[in-house]
Amino acid sequence: MGKKVTIRDIARLAGVSVTTVSQILNGKGARFSKKTQHRVLKLRDQYGYVPDFNARSLILQKSSSMIGVLVPDISSPFFGTFVKGVQQVAQHEKMVPLIFSANRDPKLEQEYLSQMIARSIDGLIIASATMTTDTISRLIGSREIPYILFDKNYAQHGTRVLTDDYRGGTLAAQHLVNLGHQRVIALKPRQQSENFTQRMKGFYDTLIKNKVNFDQKRDVIVASLSRPGGYAATAAVLASGATAVFAGNDDMAIGLLRGLTERKIRVPDRLSIIGYDDIYMDEYVSPRLTTIHQPILDLGIQSAKMLLSKIHDDHSSEQIRRFPVKLVIRQSTGQPRQN
């Protein structure tokens, strides 16, 4: 290598980030495997790399570490707000967040993840309904890039941020029972991730516990997890004869609300709707949407903070942060109309 070897060269050759090289060469690399530390030190000696403190501080200042954020759909208000939380922390910590939205396509998710890893990023936040920790570990290989799993799959190990979906489903069902609804249906996505399974289970179990005549085969309508999905389910919802609907997320609820409004079906007089997430749009539809609140911005903030603590000083023990949910009653639910 003719030109002066830089810290970037060492990072590229070692297959790690600039931050990793810097930490190892400054004696702060204890959290990395002996293999990684040895590889970096061997390259330093092989190429006679000597830190140029002016360039080094310039590179580290300029390079400001990068974190990769992989979400299913950035156009969803939920993930848009989640990413906003991540960006707030990244900006404060002078880190560059690379945001990838894979439109819930597993192949694209893996492609984006490989691209991020190839760019020696310092850490990853992965919100994927399908990607397993085995796939992530295979893609990361020996690079030891720390990552945080968000939201989706309980079954996986690894540090992750969760909300109490089972309790959220319970709160939604109890609210409809307390209003006196006995004919209730639910909207859910075809491919449901672990957190959705827990959410719907909490809902079903609570209806059964309250002796509501609810049959999962008869009273669950499958729709895409989106506003068009909720809108497309309007006819099936009306054909069910239900007096209340639990939509698995607010996007579906808002799509259904449009379908009912177009058919001049009054909400909640003729049909109550409760959603899930508490996205910012809930206050701007009419009637305003009753829902289950997830602390979305804080989920993004805490995911980023947990990742930074793993990048700067990894606590190898697995961490799980679980956030509470709460019922937010607005105008889209009411007592069933007495026929």
Ligand code: RIB
């Ligand atoms: O609206 C997006 C949904 O995907 C949210 O309910 C969130 O929990 C994630 O599962």
